Amino acid sequence: MVDTVTKSGGADVSSVNPHHRSSLKKLMQRKSTIAFLLTLPLILIVASLVIYPAFYAIHLATLNKSMERFVGFGNFTFLFKREVFWMVVMQSCIFAISAVFFKALIGFFVAHFVHAIPTKGQRKWRGMLLVPWVIPPAMSTLAWFWLFDPSYSAVNWLLVGMGIDPIPFLGNPYWARFSVILVNVWFGAPFFMIMYLAALKSVPDQLYEAAAIDGANWWQRLWYITLPMMRNIISITVMFSLIVTFANFDIVRVLTAGGPIDSTHVFATYSFLLGIQGGDIPLGAAVSLFMVPILGIAAVFILRDITKRGGEA
Numbered sequence: 001m002v003d004t005v006t007k008s009g010g011a012d013v014s015s016v017n018p019h020h021r022s023s024l025k026k027l028m029q030r031k032s033t034i035a036f037l038l039t040l041p042l043i044l045i046v047a048s049l050v051i052y053p054a055f056y057a058i059h060l061a062t063l064n065k066s067m068e069r070f071v072g073f074g075n076f077t078f079l080f081k082r083e084v085f086w087m088v089v090m091q092s093c094i095f096a097i098s099a100v101f102f103k104a105l106i107g108f109f110v111a112h113f114v115h116a117i118p119t120k121g122q123r124k125w126r127g128m129l130l131v132p133w134v135i136p137p138a139m140s141t142l143a144w145f146w147l148f149d150p151s152y153s154a155v156n157w158l159l160v161g162m163g164i165d166p167i168p169f170l171g172n173p174y175w176a177r178f179s180v181i182l183v184n185v186w187f188g189a190p191f192f193m194i195m196y197l198a199a200l201k202s203v204p205d206q207l208y209e210a211a212a213i214d215g216a217n218w219w220q221r222l223w224y225i226t227l228p229m230m231r232n233i234i235s236i237t238v239m240f241s242l243i244v245t246f247a248n249f250d251i252v253r254v255l256t257a258g259g260p261i262d263s264t265h266v267f268a269t270y271s272f273l274l275g276i277q278g279g280d281i282p283l284g285a286a287v288s289l290f291m292v293p294i295l296g297i298a299a300v301f302i303l304r305d306i307t308k309r310g311g312e313a
Contacts, residue, residue: 060285067282075286084262085270085287091177092266092291095252096245099184104238106185107192114193115200126194133190141254144183145170148255173263176256180264183251188244192237199233200226232306239302246291267291 064071079085114125132140147154148169156166169179203226211221227234249268252258258265258273265273267287275284 057285057289060282061289063282065280065282071282075283076290078283079286079290084265087262088265088267088270088287089290091264092246093294095177095181095184095248095264095266096242099181099188099245100238100241102181102185103188103192103241104234106189107196108234110189110193111196111200114197126197129193130190132187133194137187138250138254140187141183141251144179144186145255148179170256171260173260176260176264180252180255183255184245184248187251188241191241195233195237196230199230203229235302235306239299242298243295246295 060067061075062070062072064074110129114122114129117125146152150168150171153166153169155169160166167175169175207225207229208221211225216224246266247268248266249272252264252266252269253272256264258269262270267290271284271287273284274287275281278284
C-alpha cells in the first residue's frame with residue numbers, strides 16, 4: 001500500500017539524487033552561506049534605499065529647472081562653464097585630502113599613545129578621546145563657531161591678551177579654509193584612533209620581541225612590523241573617511257555657510273545652495289553627482305591595492 005501511494009502520489013523519494021542532497025547539505029552548513037542568507041533581507045533593504053535615490057538623482061540631473069523638460073547633459077555643461085564650480089571642485093579635493101591626511105596622522109600617533117598605556121588606564125583615555133566623534137557635528141561646530149566668531153572670538157581674546165593681532169578666522173578665505181579643515185580633523189581623528197588601536201591590538205607581541213632581540217629600534221619596528229600589519233586597516237579607514245569627508249555638509253554649513261565669497265564651498269553645500277536655496281533642484285543634483293566619479297576612482301585604487309596585497313600574502 002505504501003509503495004502504491006508513493007508511486008501514484010508523486011516522485012519517489014528514493015529517486016532523488018543522494019549526491020545532490022549531500023551537496024545542498026554541505027552548502028547550507030557553510031558559515032559564509034548561512035551568514036549571507038541571514039543578512040540578505042538587510043542587504044536588500046539597504047540596496048533599495050541606496051539604488052532608488054541614486055537613480056532618481058540621475059533622473060533629476062537631466063531635467064530643466066522647472067523639472068518639466070529633459071535636457072540631457074545640459075546641467076553638466078552649464079556647470080563646466082562656471083568658474084565657481086571648478087573652484088568648488090578644487091576646494092572639495094583640498095578639504096577632503098588635507099582633512100583625511102591629518103586625521104590619519106593624528107589618529108595613528110594617538111592610537112600608539114593609548115596602546116602604550118597600561119590596560120587599566122586605556123578605558124578612561126579611549127572614552128575621553130572619543131568625545132569629539134560622539135558629539136553631533138552640528139553641535140560641536142557651533143561651539144567652534146563661537147571660538148572663531150569675528151566679534152566675540154575666545155581665541156582672538158587670548159591672542160590679544162598675549163599681544164598678538166586678532167586673526168579673521170571666518171572673514172579671510174585662507175583662514176576660513178583652515179578653520180573648516182581644523183574642525184573636521186578634530187571631529188574625525190578619534191575614528192581613526194579607535195580603528196588603528198584595534199589594529200594595533202591584533203599585532204602579535206612576539207613580532208616586537210623578536211625584532212627587539214635582533215636589535216631593531218622603534219623606527220624599524222614601526223616601519224617593518226606595525227605599518228605592514230596595519231596597511232589594510234589604514235587603507236579601508238582612509239577610503240571610508242574620504243567618502244564621508246567629501247560628502248560633508250554640516251561642518252561647512254554651520255561654520256562658514258560656504259563663505260566668504262564662496263571660498264569654502266564643497267560639493268554638498270554648493271549643491272544645497274543651488275538646489276534648495278536657489279530653487280534649481282536638477283542643477284543641485286548635477287553638482288552632487290559630480291563627486292561620484294572622483295570617489296569611484298579613489299575607491300578603485302585603494303581597493304585594488306588591498307586586493308593586490310592580499311594576493312601577494
